[in-house]
Amino acid sequence: MTIRIDQQSCDGCVRCLAACPYGGIDIADGKAVLNLRCTHCGTCLDACPQGAILSDAGTRRIPDFSEYRGVWVMAQQEAGGLHPVSLELLGKARELAEHLGQDVSALLLGDRVEPLVGALFAAGAQQVHLVEHPALAGYRTLPFSRAAAQVIQSQKPEILLVGATPMGRDLAPRLARRLGLGLTADCTGLEIDAQERILRQTRPAFGGNVMATIVGRYSRPQVATVRPGIMKPLPPEPGRQGRLLRHNVHIPSQDLRTTLLKTIQVPRSGVDLTSARVIVAGGRGVGNMAGFALLEELAGVLGAELGGTRVAYESGWIPHERQIGQTGVTVRPDLYVAVGLSGAIQHRAGMLDSRFIVAINKDRAAPIFDVADFALVGDFSKIVPAVISAAQEA
Amino acid sequence: MRIFVLVKQVPDSTEIKIDPRTGNLLRQGVAAIMNPEDRHALQAAVELAAQVGESSVTVLTMGPPQAIDVLTEALACGADKAVLLTDELFAGADTWSTSGVLARAIQHLGGAHLVLAGRQAIDGDTAQIGPQVAEALGMEQATYVQEIEYLDGELEVERRMGEHLERLCLPLPALVTVVAELNVPGHPRLDLLLLACQDRAPIEILNAADLGFKAQEVGLAGSLTEVVETFSPKSARETEFLEGSPAEMAAALLGRLKAAKLLHKGGLE
Numbered sequence: 001m002t003i004r005i006d007q008q009s010c011d012g013c014v015r016c017l018a019a020c021p022y023g024g025i026d027i028a029d030g031k032a033v034l035n036l037r038c039t040h041c042g043t044c045l046d047a048c049p050q051g052a053i054l055s056d057a058g059t060r061r062i063p064d065f066s067e068y069r070g071v072w073v074m075a076q077q078e079a080g081g082l083h084p085v086s087l088e089l090l091g092k093a094r095e096l097a098e099h100l101g102q103d104v105s106a107l108l109l110g111d112r113v114e115p116l117v118g119a120l121f122a123a124g125a126q127q128v129h130l131v132e133h134p135a136l137a138g139y140r141t142l143p144f145s146r147a148a149a150q151v152i153q154s155q156k157p158e159i160l161l162v163g164a165t166p167m168g169r170d171l172a173p174r175l176a177r178r179l180g181l182g183l184t185a186d187c188t189g190l191e192i193d194a195q196e197r198i199l200r201q202t203r204p205a206f207g208g209n210v211m212a213t214i215v216g217r218y219s220r221p222q223v224a225t226v227r228p229g230i231m232k233p234l235p236p237e238p239g240r241q242g243r244l245l246r247h248n249v250h251i252p253s254q255d256l257r258t259t260l261l262k263t264i265q266v267p268r269s270g271v272d273l274t275s276a277r278v279i280v281a282g283g284r285g286v287g288n289m290a291g292f293a294l295l296e297e298l299a300g301v302l303g304a305e306l307g308g309t310r311v312a313y314e315s316g317w318i319p320h321e322r323q324i325g326q327t328g329v330t331v332r333p334d335l336y337v338a339v340g341l342s343g344a345i346q347h348r349a350g351m352l353d354s355r356f357i358v359a360i361n362k363d364r365a366a367p368i369f370d371v372a373d374f375a376l377v378g379d380f381s382k383i384v385p386a387v388i389s390a391a392q393e394a
Numbered sequence: 395m396r397i398f399v400l401v402k403q404v405p406d407s408t409e410i411k412i413d414p415r416t417g418n419l420l421r422q423g424v425a426a427i428m429n430p431e432d433r434h435a436l437q438a439a440v441e442l443a444a445q446v447g448e449s450s451v452t453v454l455t456m457g458p459p460q461a462i463d464v465l466t467e468a469l470a471c472g473a474d475k476a477v478l479l480t481d482e483l484f485a486g487a488d489t490w491s492t493s494g495v496l497a498r499a500i501q502h503l504g505g506a507h508l509v510l511a512g513r514q515a516i517d518g519d520t521a522q523i524g525p526q527v528a529e530a531l532g533m534e535q536a537t538y539v540q541e542i543e544y545l546d547g548e549l550e551v552e553r554r555m556g557e558h559l560e561r562l563c564l565p566l567p568a569l570v571t572v573v574a575e576l577n578v579p580g581h582p583r584l585d586l587l588l589l590a591c592q593d594r595a596p597i598e599i600l601n602a603a604d605l606g607f608k609a610q611e612v613g614l615a616g617s618l619t620e621v622v623e624t625f626s627p628k629s630a631r632e633t634e635f636l637e638g639s640p641a642e643m644a645a646a647l648l649g650r651l652k653a654a655k656l657l658h659k660g661g662l663e
């Protein structure tokens with residue numbers, strides 16, 4: 001596709017500049033013109049009230065998908081139990097299904113996993129599609145893709161949500177390619193479009209600098225992987241019943257050529273920042289281990305876990321599992337205390353959903369203050385001890 | 395062994411800024427770099443080729459003409475051959491469309507025993523291209539790989555699955571996506587860089603027609619998903635600056651936290 005701007009009808013209103021994620025449009029002599037950064041992606045097409053932005057793409061016919069129904073969640077397991085993201089997605093699926101007037105199903109693949117069915121009903125599944133097969137003991141890409149594809153093809157769900165765990169992000173693209181489906185990665189927001197009744201999938205791009213809303217009009221089911229820890233599970237209703245549907249699948253031996261030699265448990269450090277209610281996080285400005293010892297003391301009085309930026313990790317002040325951000329963990333505590341960190345976009349991507357954010361930084365212009373509820377400007381080595389003693393007295 | 399490496403040119407995301415007034419991305423002057431994880435994939439390819447012998451390493455990128463820069467860099471890092479897939483028709487491609495083009499190109503260039511890619515690109519962060527190319531080529535796949543060993547026509551790999559590691563034995567042909575822990579990429583070599591910058595550098599350029607695609611099959615027109623809206627994540631928070639001496643700021647903060655019921659009795663939990 002290529003984009004062209006009709007100079008006659010352009011009135012220089014600049015709406016297209018705001019729509020372009022790439023900065024690909026400039027205004028010259030009161031008219032919009034494409035510059036070298038334009039990728040011809042077409043995002044600007046709908047932004048122009050004059051209809052001055054033209055593309056050579058014809059209007060595409062949307063196929064008839066009326067036989068596709070139901071919102072499905074891939075039930076992922078981990079060490080014999082359900083991965084929490086599966087329960088979170090069932091909660092979201094219920095909300096989406098209500099908008100569509102449809103049902104929620106879980107797709108459970110594994111070997112002798114029937115004992116998990118009850119937990120799926122309790123978490124909101126109205127139906128569970130169960131596939132049990134010896135080749136599905138332990139995750140492997142090809143047998144899981146084969147089994148999932150067979151059930152999806154025969155049952156024709158309208159939406160499929162997959163947790164964006166390493167397993168989900170290994171399986172979903174393989175499956176989507178096999179079935180010819182559009183797929184949106186690592187979504188943080190999902191809703192049904194009121195008019196078109198399609199799934200609006202919102203996700204961060206460019207390391208969280210931009211949010212993009214994506215739809216898939218041309219294939220069904222609409223598939224999205226969804227970041228763990230974002231959606232809320234329903235309160236479980238133990239004992240709730242639903243419909244259990246068993247499916248047989250054929251898995252040919254050519255799918256079994258990759259073998260799992262062994263699974264190595266990474267020694268658990270015992271920290272799980274994702275469930276911490278209070279986090280004290282430090283960055284380059286904390287300066288050294290002595291600075292982090294001070295933060296640890298603050299964490300102690302606040303009942304907090306200690307975290308930090310990538311710089312803090314790379315400097316050896318915190319282990320990797322305490323790095324927060326795009327390439328670390330995503331957290332959403334009630335209280336996040338950011339100390340001596342600038343609030344780079346890659347860091348903010350991991351902590352923006354915290355309920356309250358307190359920032360301590362000596363630079364009044366630090367970007368972390370843009371997202372903070374309470375800002376304390378000054379040297380942390382003076383402020384943190386004051387906060388510690390105030391908290392001890394409180 | 396014929397090895398292909400998928401590389402992508404991406405904006406250096408540490409340098410991206412947002413225009414505080416319009417909320418748009420400011421990409422002016424932002425350097426374009428080879429996606430960081432792809433450099434690890436390339437390094438692994440060069441090492442494996444040396445180990446196995448009688449091998450070739452071809453780097454492949456789909457992108458605008460200026461993406462040729464990452465190919466030049468890849469040649470300077472030891473790749474034997476580079477191929478740029480470029481065409482205005484490819485613009486606006488989603489991962490379905492991109493993976494279809496990359497897979498077709500690999501077939502067009504004679505097929506691969508091993509394809510290496512980064513786990514994910516820092517601009518889109520989808521991590522979808524690797525598995526989708528593997529599916530399109532009917533290959534075995536392993537993602538999130540941090541260790542690769544070649545043994546008698548098979549690969550033994552170690553992958554990170556969040557809480558645990560897995561060791562897999564993978565027959566060829568296979569596609570492997572890698573993470574930064576895999577290796578330490580070498581620096582471009584000046585002698586190779588000089589060669590790569592010459593007219594007769596081994597860089598081939600292919601467009602949609604060369605790969606047998608019609609216009610409606612690629613780019614946005616050939617995609618199954620489309621971006622309908624972009625916006626900058628806005629903070630709904632109103633920042634309150636607490637003023638005064640450290641002790642005064644601390645007292646004010648504690649008051650706010652108590653009011654918000656964020657402190658428990660005695661400040662301790």
Ligand SMILES: Cc1cc2nc3c(=O)[nH]c(=O)nc-3n(C[C@H](O)[C@H](O)[C@H](O)COP(=O)(O)OP(=O)(O)OC[C@H]3O[C@@H](n4cnc5c(N)ncnc54)[C@H](O)[C@@H]3O)c2cc1C
Nearest residue numbers: 283284285309310325326327328340341342344347362380
């Ligand atoms: C692909 C990619 C992924 C990334 N992933 C992550 C990630 O997951 N997590 C992450 O955190 N980063 C990540 N980064 C790095 C990120 O871009 C930043 O470089 C990093 O977050 C900056 O860390 P910092 O805030 O500690 O350091 P800086 O940006 O250097 O900030 C230090 C701050 O400390 C303040 N300061 C200095 N001295 C004092 C003092 N005495 N008292 C009070 N304040 C003081 C300064 O004013 C400054 O604001 C990633 C980058 C890339 C390219």
Ligand SMILES: Nc1ncnc2c1ncn2[C@@H]1O[C@H](COP(=O)(O)O)[C@@H](O)[C@H]1O
Nearest residue numbers: 400401456511512514515520521522523
């Ligand atoms: N346009 C492209 N050309 C070549 N390789 C790509 C392209 N896009 C993605 N890749 C490869 O696929 C990996 C994952 O990218 P992504 O799925 O976009 O996160 C990257 O690290 C590259 O190795």
